Amino acid sequence: MNTHLQHLENLREIRSIMDRSSRFLSLSGLSGVAAGVCALLGAGVVKWYLGSHYLLSRSFYQTTPNWDTIFFLGAVAAVVLVLALGSGIYFTQRKARQNRQTIWDSQAKRLLLNLALPLVAGGIFCGALLYHGLVYLIAPAMLIFYGLALLNASKYTLRDIRFLGLSEIGLGLVACFFIGYGLLSWTIGFGLLHILYGTIMYVKYEREAPAHT
Template sequence: MKNKVLYMNPHQEQLATLHEIRSIMDRSSRFISLSGLSGVSAGVFALIGAGVVKWYLGQNNILYRNDYTVSLNLNTVVFLGSVAALVMILAISTAIYFTSRKARQNNQRVWDSKSRRLLLNLAIPLGVGGIFCAVLLYHGIIYLIAPAMLVFYGLALINGSKYTLSDIRYLGICEILLGLVSSIFIGYGLLSWAVGFGALHIIYGMVMYYKYER
């Protein structure tokens, strides 16, 4: 019995070629040097920050309640803002470090048209969200700040996923859903913030690391 020879007909070859070209163009238009380790480190810093905030609130007898009566004095606002700023600085610093290291390993540039498009599409929802959270703080609507941060951050991730690894879209969806749920159960703002910026980042970072960097 003669062996069967496997081959692709011209139509299949054309489809395979088009698929390969599309894949190459897709990679060339996306910033793919994001490191999963940056997500893990950001999550760790967020959990530490949430722990510090929880300790501070306990020391000052400030408790999250499932009502609309939570108010913060100026010292507390400054402290919370300082912790948030420090967490953000540390997260960005480690993200730059791990991303630059991965880009060097892949012989890719860190700052080019792809990374600029990514940052721009991340910055627009984040900037609007930051202003909106400042407005909430100005009007004393403290209980919606953490949910709003999660929702706008999720929107930023989804908006930026067009220009980098599409996996961050799923992280963005989870952040939005968590933010919407915590906007209903307002007594769990700090917990939802810790889960969204801490636990979800760590899980996402580990998945991305084992998927793309091992």
């Protein structure tokens, strides 16, 4: 009996070593929570700037906004992105130090490459939508391409991120049929889903077992 248990323990250790060698496991759940909070703050600023009635007007999504509005939305998105990336790097570095792992290795490079490809394609596609005046499809497209990026990157990090990717894709597809709720879908996808995912990951991998890999 003891021999059997020892074999099981050895198999678990071998699997853990294989995972560490092929996956980037230093992603922190707190990174997701911080990114979600940044997205909620950004959505709040946009709603304050444009006004709730204007945001829910179909005409806003069916016509190209003036350049002042475009620049403002772009600036808010850029600030949210910088804050989310900054907090993500901080919490990921902290978790890597706790687990005595390096943050910039071959696994991290593969993760970023597979994450970046759909995001770049999505950014170009959203630019094309704006160019053609299809503003009402930009928020759903962002969610769909972001979900595809997470799905593509899930092969090189925690498998749980796959479910977040599928949720983002599903939300984006639903949002395609509800013009006038672009900001709401964006807020749910980049804000609430990130907070929910990050909280689950933190409880599952960090709070109870800080060194879990």
